[in-house]
Amino acid sequence: MATPAHSPLPNRDSVTTIRTDGSRPFMFPADTHGRFTTARRVVAYGLIAFYLSLPWIKLNGYPAVFLDIAERRFHLFGLTFAFQDMWLLFFVITGLGFSLFFITSLFGRVWCGWACPQTVYLEHVFRRIEVWIEGDAVARRTLDAAPWTAGKIRKRVLKHAVYLAVAAVLTHGFLAYFVSVPEVWSMVRSAPSEHWSTFVFMMAYTGLTYFIFCWFREQVCIVICPYGRIQSALTDDNTVTIGYDAKRGEPRGKAGTEGVGDCIACNRCIHVCPTGIDIRQGLQLECVGCTACIDACDDVMDRLKRPRGLIRYDSQNKFNGRATRWIRPRTILYFALLLAGASVASWAVSTIRPANFLVTHMTGAPYIIDATVVRNQYFVRIVNKRNGPSRFVLKLQGTPAGVQQSGFVSAVEVPPLGEITTPLILQQRRADYTGPFHLTVRVEDERGTFHLERAVDFLGPEARLLREDEAEQKKADHEHGKEK
Numbered sequence: 280m281a282t283p284a285h286s287p288l289p290n291r292d293s294v295t296t297i298r299t300d301g302s303r304p305f306m307f308p309a310d311t312h313g314r315f316t317t318a319r320r321v322v323a324y325g326l327i328a329f330y331l332s333l334p335w336i337k338l339n340g341y342p343a344v345f346l347d348i349a350e351r352r353f354h355l356f357g358l359t360f361a362f363q364d365m366w367l368l369f370f371v372i373t374g375l376g377f378s379l380f381f382i383t384s385l386f387g388r389v390w391c392g393w394a395c396p397q398t399v400y401l402e403h404v405f406r407r408i409e410v411w412i413e414g415d416a417v418a419r420r421t422l423d424a425a426p427w428t429a430g431k432i433r434k435r436v437l438k439h440a441v442y443l444a445v446a447a448v449l450t451h452g453f454l455a456y457f458v459s460v461p462e463v464w465s466m467v468r469s470a471p472s473e474h475w476s477t478f479v480f481m482m483a484y485t486g487l488t489y490f491i492f493c494w495f496r497e498q499v500c501i502v503i504c505p506y507g508r509i510q511s512a513l514t515d516d517n518t519v520t521i522g523y524d525a526k527r528g529e530p531r532g533k534a535g536t537e538g539v540g541d542c543i544a545c546n547r548c549i550h551v552c553p554t555g556i557d558i559r560q561g562l563q564l565e566c567v568g569c570t571a572c573i574d575a576c577d578d579v580m581d582r583l584k585r586p587r588g589l590i591r592y593d594s595q596n597k598f599n600g601r602a603t604r605w606i607r608p609r610t611i612l613y614f615a616l617l618l619a620g621a622s623v624a625s626w627a628v629s630t631i632r633p634a635n636f637l638v639t640h641m642t643g644a645p646y647i648i649d650a651t652v653v654r655n656q657y658f659v660r661i662v663n664k665r666n667g668p669s670r671f672v673l674k675l676q677g678t679p680a681g682v683q684q685s686g687f688v689s690a691v692e693v694p695p696l697g698e699i700t701t702p703l704i705l706q707q708r709r710a711d712y713t714g715p716f717h718l719t720v721r722v723e724d725e726r727g728t729f730h731l732e733r734a735v736d737f738l739g740p741e742a743r744l745l746r747e748d749e750a751e752q753k754k755a756d757h758e759h760g761k762e763k
Contacts, residue, residue, distance in 0.1 A: 295555040295565050296501060305423065306497060308406075309416040309550040313574025322393055323403040334455035340666045346457050352664075352696055359664045359696065363635050370624035377620045381613040383513040385605070386592075387520035391506065392568030397491075397499050402553065402569065404445060405492040412438045416550065439493065446488040450481055497554045500567050507564045514562075516595040517604045521568055523548075523559040523590050524598055534583055541589050547579055548572035548590060558590055634669065634693075635662040636722050638703070638733045646738045652683075653739045654706040661701075661722065663693035670725040673703070677718045681711030682737075690725050705737060714742040 296303055336343040338357040345354040351362035360367070379390060391398055413419045413434055425431055454477070455463045471478040491499060500507060514520065523542075532539025542559070549557050551572060554565035558572045576590040594603040641656040648654075663669045673687045685704040693699050703720075716737050723730040739745075 295563075296497060303498075304555070306553060306555055307416045307420045307423070308553045308555075308571070309547075309575075310410060311551045311571050311574045311578070313577055315570035316574050319393055319570060320403055323399045326394060326399055327404070331452050334452070334460050342455075342459060344456055345459060347459075348457055350696065358631075359633075359666065360631065361635050361662050361664050363662070364631060367624075367627055367631075370620065370627050374617070374620040374624050377613065377617040380513055381610065381617050383510060384515075384518060384609050384613050387514055387518050387562075388506070388510055388566065388568040391500065392570060395567075397504075398567060398569065400449070401492055401496055405442060406553075408441050408445070409438060412441070442493050443485070443489055446485050446492070447481075450485045450488055453484070454481060497565075497567075501554065501565055507567075513609075515607075515609060516599075517607060519592050519594050519603070520562055521558060521566065521570065521573060521590065522562065522593055522595065522598055524588065524593075525559070526598070526600070528559070528589050541580070541583075541585050543579070543583070545579055547575045551575045562595075632729050632731060633663070633665045634671070634722075634724070634729075634731065635664070636660060636671075636731050636733065638720050638735050640738070641702070646740075648709075648739070648745075650709075652706040652708055653712050653745075654704060655737050655739075657703040657705070657720075657735065659687055659701050659703045659720070659722075660698060661691070661693050662698040663696060665695060667695050669693055671722050672725060674721045674723065675705075675718055676721055676732075677716075678705075679707070679711065679713065679716060681708040682706070682718075707737070709745065712739065712742060712745060715739050 296306065298304055333344045334342045339354075339359075341354040341359070343354075343356055345352075347353065353360040353362075353364075382389060409419065413422055422431055422434065451463055451467070458466075458477075466474045466477060528540045528542030530539050531542040531544040534543050546557075548559070549555065551574075552558070553569060553571065554567065556563050556565045558566065570592075573590050573592070577587040580587050580589060597603050637660045639658050639660075641658055643656075646653060646655050659673065661671055670690045670692045672690045675682070675684060683706050685706070686702045691699060691701060705718075717734060718737060719732050719734055721730055721732045
């Protein structure tokens with residue numbers, strides 16, 4: 280069973296992993312086999328392979344996913360984003376949220392059971408290691424209750440050593456997303472003192488991974504993850520979830536007993552549940568949609584020569600003899616939000632250009648006036664997001680007569696994934712000056728494939744004040760001349 284035989288079963292006023300005395304029973308779910316278990320295992324190992332392989336796959340000269348925080352560059356499946364493009368994360372996260380809402384309204388916690396990293400690694404990696412070393416559920420429960428002997432110590436040391444090794448592999452795979460595989464290998468072969476901060480982080484992260492999958496386990500889903508609690512707000516009686524067909528199964532009784540349903544009260548569905556729930560009591564917070572109870576019940580039905588599906592994926596309406604409505608206000612709303620989010624995200628991605636640039640006034644005086652001109656001084660910063668060098672030219676738009684440009688008068692070259700900051704000086708003859716004005720600074724790549732624009736202000740005093748100052752200066756000069 281999932282709950283140790285010597286412990287009181289938790290009542291349904293609390294979660295299944297808390298005993299009536301407040302302590303936590305350790306789960307020993309039995310193994311099961313069947314179509315869903317096989318399918319989930321294929322999906323899980325495919326996802327793990329995908330996760331571990333992304334830093335090795337090169338696209339456009341960089342790993343498929345490389346979050347280069349040190350250089351403030353993010354390489355995603357052949358596209359390179361600068362730090363200034365991080366605002367796109369809002370649309371990515373929003374889109375994922377709406378997608379999860381929509382899928383949950385249709386199929387419940389299918390994400391938790393099939394694709395969540397917590398479930399994938401716990402059920403298909405760490406649980407497999409435990410079964411391999413300590414045996415099936417009965418053997419593991421017996422070993423846990425047994426006194427410490429040489430055999431028990433040997434098995435526990437081996438299990439935890441393998442746990443730590445796997446945790447280290449997973450965390451180093453995670454580190455490769457941020458520093459690249461060659462750099463991870465270089466760090467592994469170097470002394471910890473050469474990368475002290477990274478070493479401490481990896482030790483802590485490896486320890487956290489080990490703790491979660493060694494001891495905390497299903498508590499992550501029940502205590503920490505909010506998804507199980509909000510599912511009641513996202514689902515309804517038309518949502519397809521894992522459920523028990525009470526009309527067919529009740530009343531429960533031994534096979535061959537007259538007047539009983541198909542459920543023979545073998546409790547096999549409880550024995551295989553990783554959170555120890557009884558699915559026959561309905562959809563519960565602790566259910567992660569792992570389908571173990573479906574395969575276990577189908578196996579019992581096969582042995583009894585009865586139809587499968589006593590426990591199955593279906594809606595509560597279907598279990599109660601009513602039709603399942605796929606199109607309903609909830610799904611329409613979530614799909615509309617999903618469509619809106621996807622549209623905005625697509626537009627946002629389409630605005631990404633292979634370079635960024637910024638124009639700012641130099642620090643100090645906002646403008647300078649001398650005997651002949653009014654001058655503004657700027658810095659132009661260009662970030663090249665391409666994996667090759669690019670040349671850029673600068674053009675001014677909307678400038679009035681008499682404006683002269685100094686700096687950035689010819690094309691400048693920016694190295695691959697590099698940036699430059701160059702001065703730009705604009706000045707206007709005092710005779711042509713009519714006051715502050717707006718202009719547009721336009722940067723183009725030399726091949727003319729794209730352009731970027733920034734609106735800037737040319738600052739200065741009011742023209743009237745400048746003219747009065749000139750008049751006073753002329754008057755002073757005239758009087759000075761008379762005195763001579």
